[in-house]
Amino acid sequence: MSSVSAWFKRYLLQFVLLIVVLSSMYAFNPQFHVESSIERIIPLGVMAAGLAVTMIAGEFDLSIASMAAFSGAVTVALSGLGLPVSVTIGILSGILLGMLQGWAIAKLGISSLVFTVGTLILIRGMTWLVCGGLSIRVDDITATDIFRGKILFLSPLSITALAILIGLGVFLSRTRWGRELYALGGARPEAIAAGVRYKRGMVVAFGISGGCSAVGGSLVSALGGSAAPGALEVMLVTALSAVLVGGISLAGGRGTMVNVFLGFSIIAILSAGLAGMGAKAFVSVLFIGLLLLVVVLLDYFLRFVSERDRRNRIRLAAAQAASHEAKVFVGV
Amino acid sequence: MTTLDKAPLELRDRAAVRKASNTVRNWALPILIVLVFIIASVTVPQFFQFETIRAILLATSITGIIAVGMTAITLSGNLFSLGVTASAVFSGVVYIWVGQATGSMYVAALVAIIAAVVIGIAQGFIVGLGLNTVIVTLAAGSIIYGVTAILTKGEVVQAKGTSLEGFATFQIMGIPLPIYIFVLFTAVSWFLTEHTLIGRNIHLLGANENTARNSGISRMRTTIWAFVSFSLGIGIAAVLQASQMHQIQADNLPGLTMDVVAAVLVGGTAVAGGEGSPVKSAIGALFIATITQIMVLVGIPQGPRYFVLGVVVLALVIVLHLLRKAGTR
Numbered sequence: 054m055s056s057v058s059a060w061f062k063r064y065l066l067q068f069v070l071l072i073v074v075l076s077s078m079y080a081f082n083p084q085f086h087v088e089s090s091i092e093r094i095i096p097l098g099v100m101a102a103g104l105a106v107t108m109i110a111g112e113f114d115l116s117i118a119s120m121a122a123f124s125g126a127v128t129v130a131l132s133g134l135g136l137p138v139s140v141t142i143g144i145l146s147g148i149l150l151g152m153l154q155g156w157a158i159a160k161l162g163i164s165s166l167v168f169t170v171g172t173l174i175l176i177r178g179m180t181w182l183v184c185g186g187l188s189i190r191v192d193d194i195t196a197t198d199i200f201r202g203k204i205l206f207l208s209p210l211s212i213t214a215l216a217i218l219i220g221l222g223v224f225l226s227r228t229r230w231g232r233e234l235y236a237l238g239g240a241r242p243e244a245i246a247a248g249v250r251y252k253r254g255m256v257v258a259f260g261i262s263g264g265c266s267a268v269g270g271s272l273v274s275a276l277g278g279s280a281a282p283g284a285l286e287v288m289l290v291t292a293l294s295a296v297l298v299g300g301i302s303l304a305g306g307r308g309t310m311v312n313v314f315l316g317f318s319i320i321a322i323l324s325a326g327l328a329g330m331g332a333k334a335f336v337s338v339l340f341i342g343l344l345l346l347v348v349v350l351l352d353y354f355l356r357f358v359s360e361r362d363r364r365n366r367i368r369l370a371a372a373q374a375a376s377h378e379a380k381v382f383v384g385v
Numbered sequence: 386m387t388t389l390d391k392a393p394l395e396l397r398d399r400a401a402v403r404k405a406s407n408t409v410r411n412w413a414l415p416i417l418i419v420l421v422f423i424i425a426s427v428t429v430p431q432f433f434q435f436e437t438i439r440a441i442l443l444a445t446s447i448t449g450i451i452a453v454g455m456t457a458i459t460l461s462g463n464l465f466s467l468g469v470t471a472s473a474v475f476s477g478v479v480y481i482w483v484g485q486a487t488g489s490m491y492v493a494a495l496v497a498i499i500a501a502v503v504i505g506i507a508q509g510f511i512v513g514l515g516l517n518t519v520i521v522t523l524a525a526g527s528i529i530y531g532v533t534a535i536l537t538k539g540e541v542v543q544a545k546g547t548s549l550e551g552f553a554t555f556q557i558m559g560i561p562l563p564i565y566i567f568v569l570f571t572a573v574s575w576f577l578t579e580h581t582l583i584g585r586n587i588h589l590l591g592a593n594e595n596t597a598r599n600s601g602i603s604r605m606r607t608t609i610w611a612f613v614s615f616s617l618g619i620g621i622a623a624v625l626q627a628s629q630m631h632q633i634q635a636d637n638l639p640g641l642t643m644d645v646v647a648a649v650l651v652g653g654t655a656v657a658g659g660e661g662s663p664v665k666s667a668i669g670a671l672f673i674a675t676i677t678q679i680m681v682l683v684g685i686p687q688g689p690r691y692f693v694l695g696v697v698v699l700a701l702v703i704v705l706h707l708l709r710k711a712g713t714r
Contacts, residue, residue, distance in 0.1 A: 113519075163706045166464065166519075167656045170646055171702050175695025181688025282688060286639070290467075290523060303517045333539060335635065339531020345524035349516055 066351065067300055067315040070344070074319050078326035085329055091321045095214045096121075096269035098317040100288055101295040102221055103265025105313045107165070108296060109225065110258040111238035111305025115169040116154070118289035119176035120147055120263055121270025122280070126183040128271040129280040132191040136275055143271040144264060150176070151263015152256050159255035181282040188281035210272060217268065221261065222310035234258055239306025287338075294345045295320040300352070319344070406711040410653060413704070414668050418675060425679050432682060439560065441671070441678045446567035447622045447629075448641070449670035452648035453571050453663040454618020457578060457611040459649055462591035462658025463518040466615060468508075468526025469642040475533045476501040476623030477633040481542050484549040490628070493549065497627075498620030504529065505616025506609055513605035526642075534635035543632040553629035563625045567667070570621065574614065574663035583610050591658025648673055651701045655709065673698075 061068065078085045100117055107114040128136075128143035154172055158165050225231035230253070236244035237254045245251050269288070274280040299316020301308030323344065324337040426433035451469060459465055476497045484493035504525070511521050544550075555562040578584035586607045589597040598604060627633050652669025654661025676697055680690045 161703060161706060162710070163703065164656050167650055167702055167706070168699070170643065170650060171695060171699030173695075174643065174647065174691065175699055178688065178690075178692025178695045181691050184688070186686055186688040290527065293520075293523060294527070297520055303520060333534070335531050335534035335539060338527050339535065342524045342527025342529075342531060345520065346511075346528065349520050349524070350511070353514060353516055 064300070064311060064315060066348070066355070067298075067312065067319070070298070070348070071315060071319050071322075074323050074326075078322060078329075082326060082330050085326055091318070091325060092208060092211065094317075094321040094325060095210050096273045097288065097291055097295060097321065098214050098313070099217050099265050099272070100269040101292040101299075101317050102218055102310060102313045103262035103269075104292050105296045105299075105301050105308060105310070106221065106225070106234065106261045106265075107258045108301050108303060109238050109305060109308050110234040110254060111241060112158070112165040112255070112258060113169065113303070114151075114154075114165065114259060114262045115289065116172040116176055117262060117266040117292060118285050118287070119173050119180065120150065120266040121273070121288055122282070122285045123147070123150075123176050123180045123183065123270070124267035125270035125274030125280040125284060126180045126189070126282070128274045129189050129191055129278070130183050136191070140271045140275050143274075144267045147267020147270070148260050148264035151266075152260035154263065155255040155257070155259030156252065158259065159252040165259075177282075180284075184280060184282040186282060188279055188284075191275075191278040210276070213268070213272065217265065218310050218314055221265075225310065230254075230257055235306050237305075291320065291324075291341065294341050298344055298348050300348075403712050406708045410705060410708040410712060413708070414651070414653060414665070414672060414701075418668065418672050421672075421675055421679070425675075429679060429682050432679065435559070437678065437682065439564075441674050442564045442567075443561060444678065445667075445671045445674040446563040447626050448644045448648055448674070449567050449667050450570050450622040450625070451615075451618045451641070451645045452652070452666040452670045453567075453574050454615045455645055455649055456574070456652075456654055456661060456663045456666045457587055457614035458518065459654050459656060460578065460591045460658055460661055461587045461607060461611040462594060463512055463608060463611065464656060465518070465646050465649060466508075466522040466526075467519055467642055467646075468522040468529065469619065469645050470638050471526040471529040471533065472501055472504055472616065472619045473623040473626065473641060474633060474635060474637055475504070475529050476620050477627035477637075478533055478537060478542050478635075480624050480627045481544045481549060481633060485544055485547055488547050490547075490549045490551050494552065494624045497624050498617065501616045501620030501623065502613060505612040505619070509609035509612025510605070512612070513608035515604070530635060537635055539635055541632050541634045550628045550631050552625055563629075566621060566625065570618065571663055571667040577614070578663060583607070587611055588659055592660070644673065645670075647698050651698055651705075653705050660709075 100121060104114060104117055124143040124147040127146050128139045131139035131142055133139075134142075154168070157163075158168050161168070223231075225234065233244070233249045233254055234257065236247070236249050237251065237258075241251070270285060273285065295316040296308075296313060297303070297316070298319050299308070299312035299314070301312050301316075320341060323340055327337040327340060328334075431437060451473070455465060455469070479500045480493045480497035482493075483496045484490050487493065508521055508525050512518050552562055557565065578587060586597070586602045587610065589600075590602055590604060590607045594604070597607075626638070630637075648670035649661075649666045650656065650669070651672060652661070652665035652667070654665055673694065676694065677690065680693060685693070
């Protein structure tokens, strides 16, 4: 099989879903615009990419939505320093918090699912403290205009998102540290025995997921010029849906940034398309839930069938070999 | 010769450490609660009063009932559900609707609990196939939330004309009914998980799935039972919550899922499964409610309160983890 067709086969389910979603959106709403509708949901793609990195490393970061809200709050609270500076500080705080989280998880050897339940509440509390319990606004509202320009046909927002996705893709597949994350997610004891540094891997993975959530949160806040203590809570569920619909496994060690991109595109087109038809937000939540359930069930049955086929083939081969042996025996 | 003399001593030391850390782990939270109660009674003026303690127990009961129910899922090695809020709100809506249609809060409660259990069994079936609980419950939660919001058109569902608040306002010796139900539910769950076949199967499936399945324990059946326990908790808590508020909306109870998960984890049930108890989760919920109530009494605003709660949950989870590590070494 050529590498191109192998590539397509690998992402087949996601491609089919993307086409189904896209064509049904056009069928129901002829005025549907892909480009303009995806624009609003781009921060989600960045956050999904970060979450995907921890999942590839066999861990799970439940704190991404809190982290995004925190960075957004920091960005707005420090906007007096100029928006570029405050965005940078917001993102840096996310990366540092994420790295700290990864270090603590590795040091304690604790389940990240358990640990991040705690940090989910803790970082949300920090967001409340930064905001002072109220939603806060950027003083100079014209400062957000720098995000409204266009370079070629892409907005600064989509360029940032694409750069992050491509950068992470290269990092994961082409660098040693990136490939070590796959090893840690796929077969941890073997990886550690082979010399992969577990603690470094966790710091890197959670630094990336913290950083990506911070980029998403800061961009949302900088774009809207405001932040609220309870903001972005729904992002955890949506980002997780995007990652899982994209086909990244919770078991770890599998998945690429192409998965993230496809999953994000499917979710983004679906929710933007439904919003374009005038549906309320909860309708798109319903459809995302249904889609997620369909994808995991389909994935389960596909794997079930292929496993059964494989077993049957082995059994058949064994039976043939046995009968061949018998013939040889009789012949002698 | 010297190594022979040393080895048993070292082993004995290790056994002593293991035993001590297990004892500490089992008794840490109850002792901590007692300490917090004593300190708060001395330092916070309005704390040691019947009303305050009643308020703490009442606040515990809703989260606590669900946490106790969810313990079976965690015990069976299926992590936890991320769709608590949606199911609870749906059951609450069913309670109010059926209550209005039939005029009887008993029929309404029964239908609401059955609705919750049916939804729970459906999720348990999918998880029993071998799919991840976190994904399934997340997807199910989104679907249930969407359906609830569409059915109610996103508006507040109110009980008009019929009185459905009986479950929340009924009192025996000045103590409201939800507290009795909470205690009773915890006791029954404890008995079922510790002293019945299905409870032992849940423990075993969580402790070692391969061994459990090789010994003839059905993953499907056991997982479904765990989800039945969970959704019974959801249904009962939803009825109590809906009769307390007398109204419900699809967007209500946003923090419930995380409160419940935090209660289970703080209580000391291992997320890997096989170890823990519904009583521990009930104590975890009680602890969180106590800390929150004290902060309310002292006058700490919501933001810092959330922050302190996060610190406490994180610290307890880490301490429990370290103790567990020492206990199994």
